[in-house]
Amino acid sequence: MSPKIPNAVIDDLRGIVGDKWVIVQRELMESYLKDETPDIIRPKPAEDLILVKPSSTEEVSLILKIANEKRIPVFPVGGRTGLVGGAVPTEPGIIISLERMNKIEVDLENMMAIAEAGATLGDLIKVAENAGLFFPPHPGDEGAQIGGLIATNAGGARAIKYGVMRNYIKGLEVVLPTGDVLSLGGRILKNNVGYDLIQLIIGSEGTLCVITKAVIKLFPKSKYMVTLVVPFNTRSEALRSVPAILRSGVIPLAIEYVQINEILEAARHLNEKWPVHKGFAQLIIILDGMSQEEVLAACEEISRICESNNALDVMLAETPEEQNRILKIRSNIYTALKPNMIDILDVTVPPSCLEKLMDEVDAIGSRYGVYLPAYGHAGDGNLHVHIMKEGIKSMEMVKKIKGEIYEMAVRLGGTITGEHGIGKIRLGDLSMVLSEKHIEILRGIKRVFDPNNILNPRHPL
Ligand SMILES: Cc1cc2nc3c(=O)[nH]c(=O)nc-3n(C[C@H](O)[C@H](O)[C@H](O)COP(=O)(O)OP(=O)(O)OC[C@H]3O[C@@H](n4cnc5c(N)ncnc54)[C@H](O)[C@@H]3O)c2cc1C
Known part of the structure; x- marks a missing residue:
């Protein structure tokens, strides 16, 4: 009771x-x-x-x-x-x-989904696909709900070409802590009336209002999609290829960076087979387009760039089953490592600084005598660094390692969280990226929406 x-x-x-x-x-x-x-x-x-x-x-x-x-x-x-x-x-x-509020309708003419907040990412992907449309982002776990995806401004793989949740939300229905219902935006692509409350609510992590419904932009289903897995002997060779691909004019849906030990661990965890066993560092690149010729020409350009950076091979997956398997294994690195993990960080830096950040993470690991496995959304400069239990002597040591990684990300022009958000475990680290004045403004916004601080109360926000 x-x-x-x-x-x-x-x-x-x-x-x-x-x-x-x-x-x-x-x-x-x-x-x-x-x-x-x-x-x-x-x-x-x-x-x-x-x-x-x-x-x-x-x-x-x-x-x-x-x-x-x-x-x-x-x-x-x-x-x-x-x-x-x-x-x-x-x-x-x-x-x-809101799990009972899980209906999704598709407005085919305007290419939008109108989804209740309790529908899952898996539901949205399926409903869009059945309508011949496509919801590109894939933030890992398809059990996430629309309300949660919006409240955290989720990103994940496949954000390079079309963006993160923020880029998809055109309308919202929300309930304020007072019980007032607000209907914001709609099935429109342009809207310039006053402050943009939709964008303020996206990423507000359940502190300003309860999201009940959303209008979500969908895209035409690509006629053709492929996934490349490209192994390299060194991290440097893999990461050097990323800005070159981004500059080439080819815009992939995703460029993911993984290391062989962790991706094989994820495959074992799922009882699946990873298709490429060569090299230490691998890029997973997803490409789509309106014809096979267009996508294969893009693949050739990417292969050329990767080979000029000493790629050992370029493996091409064409069937939807094989591509889904690759994405599923990639999405489950976290799940595979979780039993031995203390924290997963998601620092983000300008994409060109990713290699420098990873070298610094290695140096921090060596100084503390711990291995810090890292992989991430390379095309977005978004790195998941894991602090594992092995070698950790105290929570004080965890705090120091985390603090040094955060400091390095900020020094490189980045931020302490690119997609997971602040939640309740990163509140103490806010002052590393936000000024006092900035925090004061955020507190003021919270008071306007939630004067009695009843909604997901957390301190200091
Ligand atoms: C294996 C795995 C891989 C992942 N990969 C990625 C990734 O690549 N990229 C990424 O961005 N994230 C990733 N995540 C994190 C996670 O999936 C996202 O944060 C997701 O968006 C959270 O959605 P949820 O419905 O589970 O929300 P919850 O975890 O239930 O809640 C998250 C926050 O949203 C608030 N909230 C939930 N519903 C509402 C609502 N209706 N109204 C207002 N506030 C609400 C909650 O109060 C809370 O603050 C991954 C997670 C796992 C387990």
Whole structure:
């Protein structure tokens, strides 16, 4: 039971969503108390929580109105695939899951999807495909929900050509902590009326409002898509190829950098076979286009660039099954390494500085006597560095290693998080990238949206 939430409030919530959708037993809400953040650093959930599953925007609004009146914290959750503890309910209060709000319609004429926030990335990919359209981004875990993807401005592989979530959202329906419903934008591509609240809400990590619906831009399905896997003996050879590819005029959907040990580990973890066993460093390059000739000409150009940087081979996957398998193995490096991991960082630097950053990460690892496996979205300068348990003597040591990596990323003109966000585990590091004035403005915005600080309360924001 939840002693901190008055019984009268629980009765009101039952009246709004129905008895079945208000869960008070702890054992029935276990999977809502955590996300995919590694166990050691994931924040602890509070004891006194209730889980509510509304089925409509009106119900979300009524729930927030009550919570606001009674000053009860509310934690919006999506698919709980986040990597920074953002969805973990850390104070007694209400967990709100929109999983019952999962409808998606496609507006074929305007090439947009109108999706409720509880639909998953997997659902969106499928619905778009069935309509002959394409939703390009692929932020790893297809169990992530539309609300969570927007709230974290997710990126992932396949962002080079069409961008991250921010570039796809044309309209939003959201519920403010007061219960007011806002309808923003729509099926339009241009909109210049005042401050852009849609862009402010994208990436707000459940602190400003609950997202209930979104209008999402889709693209025509490519007629032809291929995935290349290109091995190199050295990291330098692989990474030198990236800016050259980006300058060549060919715009791939993705250029991913992986190292042989981690990609083979991910394949073993999934009981799958990785197609290329050569070299230390590999690039995975995804290309699409309207004809086979166009895409094969782009492949030739990329092969030429990679070979001029001593590529050992260029493996081309053409069937959708083979390409999906490659993407799935790449997306699961994190899952494979997770049992032995303390933290996954996602620092981002200008793409041309990626090699320098990785060399510095190696140097930091050597100084502390630990191996820091790294891979990432090379075309975006976005690097996932893992702090593994092996060799780590204390959490103080973790803090120092992380601090040095962050410092290096910032010194190279980058940032401490390119896609996972601040969540609840990176709040202490904000001052490394944001000035006092900047943080003060963010706090002011939070107060305007959420004067009683009930929505995903976290400190200092
Ligand atoms: C194997 C793996 C690979 C991944 N790869 C990538 C990657 O390549 N790129 C990338 O960007 N991310 C990646 N991620 C991280 C993760 O998938 C994203 O952060 C995802 O966008 C979170 O969506 P979710 O629905 O799971 O949200 P949750 O984890 O449930 O919540 C995340 C945040 O969003 C808020 N939120 C959720 N729903 C709503 C809503 N309806 N309204 C308001 N706020 C809401 C929560 O309060 C929380 O702050 C990966 C994760 C895993 C496990």
